[in-house]
Amino acid sequence: MTEKIFLILMVVLAFIALNTQKLRRSVIYLGIFSLVSSFVYLLYGAPDVAIAEAVIGSAISTVLYLVALKKYRVFTIYYTNANYNQIRDGYIIRGRAQILREVESFFVRKEMEPQIIYTTEDYKKVLAEENFDLLIHQDYDQVRLYGNAEDYQLDALEAHMCENPNELLKTEFIKFEAGDKN
Amino acid sequence: MNVLEAVLTVISILTALVLVRVIIGPTIWDRLLGLNMISAKIIMSIIILAVLTERTYLMDVALAYSVLGFIGTILIARFVEKKGEF
Amino acid sequence: MKKITGYFSMIFIFTLIWIILNEKAGATQIVTGLILSIFSIFFANYYLLEEEYVDHYSLNIKSVIKYLVYLIFQIYKSGFSAIGKIIKKEYDVRISEYTSCLNDELSICLLANAITLTPGTVTIDKNGSKLKILSFEKDNIGTIAIDSETCSEFEKILGGIRE
């Protein structure tokens, strides 16, 4: 009976660790997974494997996951423009290049990989449907940046923007609470 | 049925109940709290198993876990507290 | 002289733990335990600590036992009060500050550890001898007397923990 319950728990934990959206939560689920699996090894009579799993799973792999989470992350950035059809060439291209160049160089300095997607869709549709980390919406010289309130990198980006303000563009940050999807 | 086997079963059911809190918990600290509680319950069940089967070397696993297990909790808590740094 | 007895008691305790881990008290275990404990103490002395090991961690055995007995008594008391809280469903919490009358780092840490385990409180923050304590609204904090001039029972015991 004990054995069956723990085996079911292992399957459930592996499933939600794979399907969660936030990687920090998945680190916690993997910690619980390694705990339960070390007890299951004991139930099947393998104490040497269990002690290795307890040490590696609890201490070392948590540290490794956290360091990896800190170091590397692909950042998805959507770029939309309100006046896409009436662009007079020289005017907007300079401004657009500027804001994107600043954001991109900021993320490169933080050792992350910015992935920029240009789109002609309306920004409200992108907000509702797409899965993004940062949405830049530009209306002539008014720039709005939409992001998740729990994202630490966006806080750092905001602080960076406040320190080095751009003369041509007015930037504004809008943060919303994330939906609670595990 | 032996008493200790029944106790092991009850503890495993309790672990499953704590896991429900871990899954639905609204904040990340609720999940950490669940990790802490589950680790205490697993240490308990390892010692019960050692007494039940009279294999005292199983207690070494519990000892190693109680020395090292809290490091993971503290590291994740610090990671959240310092906003992504250590 | 005091230092030498301190080192001897440390070596004795470490050897005891080694014997418990080995589950056997033969001559081989005692000799290896002595060698390992002497090696680890001197390694910590020369490479890890700035002060001497004995100055850092030597504690009064009588005070430690008194502390543990009092702590376990308080833990059980707080456990029963917590069950009452669960049945009555009271969940208003507050955060209050408390200035301890101890000024030794290790004793303050032990005090914070004790506060976390005893009635209705968790220590949140420590800054010098000032502690921030999280507790239930309607709890009379009892052993940890907030807003009082005199030291609480724990602090009296912990005051004598250094030799």
Next chain:
Amino acid sequence: MNIIISNLLIFVSLGFMIFGIIGIFRFKDFYARILISSKVETVGFLTIMVGLMFRTGISYSTMKIMLICLLAIITNPLSTHAIARSAYLSGYKTGKEN
């Protein structure tokens, strides 16, 4: 005789743990949950360990269980404190959740 006392203690500790889990689901505030669980868990842990000590009698395994108890008394408050401090410094407010 020893077996009866140990069974009694084990049942008492199971009662404590069940109350702890009821508390975790009953309270709506995170700080109240952490206060309850930090206490009830430690009480349940110590009681079940004392019950198992009665069962093993005086031997090396009893001393090992005592060592584990000592470690649990030291490390359990540490991790509770780390979680509560992390929530407090990140600006999680006391009061009712909505």
